[in-house]
Amino acid sequence: MAEHQGVRMDRSSRIYVAGHRGLVGSAIVRRLRSDGYTNIIGRTHGELDLSNKEEVEGFFAKEKPEYVFLAAAKVGGILANSTYPAEFIYSNLSIEVNVIHAAYTFDVRKLLFLGSSCIYPKFAPQPMKEEYLLTGELEPTNEPYAVAKIAGIKMCQAYNRQYGTEYISVMPTNLYGPNDNFDLESSHVLPAMIRKFHEAKVRMKENPSRTVAVQLWGTGSPYREFLHVDDLADACLFLMENYRGNEVVNVGTGKDVAIRDLAEIVKNILGFRGEIVWDTTKPDGTPRKLLDVSRLKGLGWTSRISLADGIAMTYDWYVKSLQTGTL
Numbered sequence: 001m002a003e004h005q006g007v008r009m010d011r012s013s014r015i016y017v018a019g020h021r022g023l024v025g026s027a028i029v030r031r032l033r034s035d036g037y038t039n040i041i042g043r044t045h046g047e048l049d050l051s052n053k054e055e056v057e058g059f060f061a062k063e064k065p066e067y068v069f070l071a072a073a074k075v076g077g078i079l080a081n082s083t084y085p086a087e088f089i090y091s092n093l094s095i096e097v098n099v100i101h102a103a104y105t106f107d108v109r110k111l112l113f114l115g116s117s118c119i120y121p122k123f124a125p126q127p128m129k130e131e132y133l134l135t136g137e138l139e140p141t142n143e144p145y146a147v148a149k150i151a152g153i154k155m156c157q158a159y160n161r162q163y164g165t166e167y168i169s170v171m172p173t174n175l176y177g178p179n180d181n182f183d184l185e186s187s188h189v190l191p192a193m194i195r196k197f198h199e200a201k202v203r204m205k206e207n208p209s210r211t212v213a214v215q216l217w218g219t220g221s222p223y224r225e226f227l228h229v230d231d232l233a234d235a236c237l238f239l240m241e242n243y244r245g246n247e248v249v250n251v252g253t254g255k256d257v258a259i260r261d262l263a264e265i266v267k268n269i270l271g272f273r274g275e276i277v278w279d280t281t282k283p284d285g286t287p288r289k290l291l292d293v294s295r296l297k298g299l300g301w302t303s304r305i306s307l308a309d310g311i312a313m314t315y316d317w318y319v320k321s322l323q324t325g326t327l
Helices: 023-034 053-063 078-083 085-105 140-163 189-206 229-242 259-270 294-299 307-324
Strands: 015-018 067-070 110-114 167-172 174-176 213-217 226-228 249-251 275-279
Touching: 015 023, 023 174, 023 229, 053 085, 067 085, 067 229, 078 085, 078 140, 085 110, 085 140, 110 140, 110 229, 140 167, 167 229, 174 189, 174 229, 174 307, 189 213, 189 259, 189 307, 213 259, 226 229, 226 307, 229 249, 229 294, 249 294, 259 275, 259 307
Parallel strands: 015 067, 067 110, 110 167, 167 249, 174 226, 213 275
Antiparallel strands: none
């Protein structure tokens, strides 16, 4: 395969966004379009099963993408990861193996692989530096997903070493924003909160004399970092253009918040006047997850969307989606 040194996307480059309808992929597509890129390729799961090697190779042979953003993944919260561990490891390994190898086989110029902050050990020192990868045990509740993502990182690094490819791995912190998953059975903490507070607010409006409480999992004591997905998309384009290297790059805000405080922020933004009840029989997950983003800052990128602004924007999108029946 030919080596590509110092490549840069131009506005007519053939860019494949795997997972273009998901939270991350849709944000990357929005950003590409707003920046004037005109040749964006996307396929739904019905059109292309990324876990099927023959289908993936046929797609790459026909479309010949020059750049790939690998944002397709099977994702979910604690409940989903605990309930479907086999599906999480099988689906994600299959997607990564097929897409990364096809990128090599069909001479893709550059690939950006989206990982997750759950790759780091459960009790990693905080904030978590990229070099903490594989230095301790993973959080058990999402270990199959994390192992699959680590395999994707190692596959990119191995292909770079053996074949001279340019595959970079980006590890975002907890994400939220338009096209997030608001299903209470499988969603992450922030979209779940937005939905719970919204529905409680609606119930109070329908019956003002009724006492309404929102029940949330755990104690509220863990700390989490949250990055608006439009900030992540901005970082992904920045790294695709400006980063060449075999090391993982963390993407986050560099700030975290206690889940209990996050609940109060969401409650206030949505204007919910009821109570919050914490179900302490439910698990908290990892006590703290804050990424060290000094490598990314050193490259020249920092996040711009504040948590309060991002939540307000996401809630506006959620309400409009409910009103138009698109959610």
